[in-house]
Amino acid sequence: xxxxxxxxxxxxxxxFLGRFLLAFEAVLDGxxxxxxxxxxxxxxxxxxxxxxxATPTEFLxxxxxxxxxxxxxxxxxxTVRGFLREVVPLYRQRGTLGGLRRVLRIYMRPLSPDSTxxxxxxxxxxxxxxxxxxxxxxxxxxxxxxxxxTQQVARAIIDLEKPAHTFYALKVVVPTMRLVSVPxxxxxxxxxxLLILGQNTWLGTAEQMEG
Numbered sequence: 128x129x130x131x132x133x134x135x136x137x138x139x140x141x142x143f144l145g146r147f148l149l150a151f152e153a154v155l156d157g158x159x160x161x162x163x164x165x166x167x168x169x170x171x172x173x174x175x176x177x178x179x180x181a182t183p184t185e186f187l188x189x190x191x192x193x194x195x196x197x198x199x200x201x202x203x204x205x206t207v208r209g210f211l212r213e214v215v216p217l218y219r220q221r222g223t224l225g226g227l228r229r230v231l232r233i234y235m236r237p238l239s240p241d242s243t244x245x246x247x248x249x250x251x252x253x254x255x256x257x258x259x260x261x262x263x264x265x266x267x268x269x270x271x272x273x274x275x276x277t278q279q280v281a282r283a284i285i286d287l288e289k290p291a292h293t294f295y296a297l298k299v300v301v302p303t304m305r306l307v308s309v310p311x312x313x314x315x316x317x318x319x320x321l322l323i324l325g326q327n328t329w330l331g332t333a334e335q336m337e338g
Contacts, residue, residue: 179211187211199283201276205237224249224260227288234284235264238277258293269301 175181182190187207191198196214198207210233220226231247238246251260264281266273278299285295 179208199280201280203237206234209233209236221288222290224251224290227262227285230284230288231262231264231281234280235277238266238273258290259295260289260293261296261298263298263300265300267302274299274301 176183176186177190179187179190184204187204188198190211191207194211194214196210198210202210210230213229213233217226217229220229228247228249231249232245235246246265248263248265249260250263253259253261262281262285264277266277278297281297281299285297289295
């Protein structure tokens, strides 16, 4: 159906008005023959721009500006989308340990292969010194670059979100030794060299027999 069909019958008697309206149809509906998208499809998809899960990657910084969220250059895309999805409700908890815990969990979520793992712990039950708390973050591997980056970003987040009168210590926990079975090693094709129990690793003591 063309735009001309929406006009009274008297305007359809000649073909001039139909040709005239083709220009407006091309602008609003697009020109399929040249693969050009019109304004109407763009307007119909406008709501996706404000959805952190669906908005294009290049639109994320603009959307972050709407909610007064400062993005670090070392935030990956999953972290940015996670913050955008939850940052507005979190503003009500800013300056509380509960809010700090939630923000750190959003940041740590892409760093954990198990989304159900609780890799953020905050301890604030210290009597002495007063106003002191500890933050423990758990990483699933010991990559030095990831460890250093996690420490830097976590300190920036904590300094911004913690109650103003408090001070803290940060601990980032990484695995130092991992024993796996042969089937697990075969399943992890891209994993670095691992300690495989019974092949290159033994537990206990070894007795040497002298002949």
